[in-house]
Amino acid sequence: MQIKDTAAIVTGGASGLGGATAKALAERGAHVFALDLAAGIEKAEKVEGITYVEADVTDGDQVAAAVEQAAGGSVPLRVVVNCAGIGPSARILSKKGRHDLNLFRKVVEVNLIGTFNVTTLAAEAIAKTDPIEDGARGVVINTASVAAFDGQIGQVAYSASKGGVAGMTLPAARDLASHGIRVMTIAPGIIDTPMLATVSDEFRAGLAAGVPFPKRLGRPDEYAQLAVDIVEHDYLNGEVIRMDGSLRMAPR
Numbered sequence: 176m177q178i179k180d181t182a183a184i185v186t187g188g189a190s191g192l193g194g195a196t197a198k199a200l201a202e203r204g205a206h207v208f209a210l211d212l213a214a215g216i217e218k219a220e221k222v223e224g225i226t227y228v229e230a231d232v233t234d235g236d237q238v239a240a241a242v243e244q245a246a247g248g249s250v251p252l253r254v255v256v257n258c259a260g261i262g263p264s265a266r267i268l269s270k271k272g273r274h275d276l277n278l279f280r281k282v283v284e285v286n287l288i289g290t291f292n293v294t295t296l297a298a299e300a301i302a303k304t305d306p307i308e309d310g311a312r313g314v315v316i317n318t319a320s321v322a323a324f325d326g327q328i329g330q331v332a333y334s335a336s337k338g339g340v341a342g343m344t345l346p347a348a349r350d351l352a353s354h355g356i357r358v359m360t361i362a363p364g365i366i367d368t369p370m371l372a373t374v375s376d377e378f379r380a381g382l383a384a385g386v387p388f389p390k391r392l393g394r395p396d397e398y399a400q401l402a403v404d405i406v407e408h409d410y411l412n413g414e415v416i417r418m419d420g421s422l423r424m425a426p427r
Contacts, residue, residue: 176253176311176409179204182245183254186232186293188225189215191368192318193258195395196402201225203403205254208245210238210293232259232289238296246300253304253313255297256402260286260318260336264329279332286336287343290317294347294358302354311409312355316402317344319362321417325424337362341415348413357412359405364419367392386420393418 183200187193188209197209201224210230211219219227228244230237246252261282267274294315301313319341326334341360348358365371365382371392383391401418405411 181253182206185256186210187259189219192398195399199399242296251304255315257290257317262333282332283336287339310355314357317360321364328427345413360415362417364422
């Protein structure tokens, strides 16, 4: 599918994976609507072709308004990339006590329900566009994590939420096939995003050492490259792709 002269929604689009993806799509001629919270948008690099939209992915009304804005322009909405997410760490039982239920709920709400919310509302808008080759109308790319398959100690909430995103991939692709909308998921390994900005160089080196090859952290632009490849490759559908240097996470 051609990216140029289409509209694209990228959640978490102000930084990290979403920021890199929004930029990559804009560079290829898409009109990108980068959804994020106000604090993130304030710090975002201003890039030609990207419109920043304040929206909480868990809020149906805010996302519906953002989708309406993206779909209401002069080019059709064809691409959605869900990158918004959070990853706090807590054990089910620790010296501090049991896992906080509200924290677990929040992680699932943002990572899984937020992804579902954006997918559903955007798919409804994409389904109204005129079909192109083979009846295609668009593609949704969601973000899971290697933690969906081998979560570490303290990742029970995060792993559950990302496992849900991975599990949603095939049935979502089947649900939307009749509308010409593909659904894919990327499961990144350890990526050098702002979430790692506060850790020491020694700790980062330790993380990189655990990756079989290449022995380094992944880069947001590599995620963006894969997202672009998925958009342009019309026969990729209903699958989760690990992007992790063949990393398999140890218990801790």
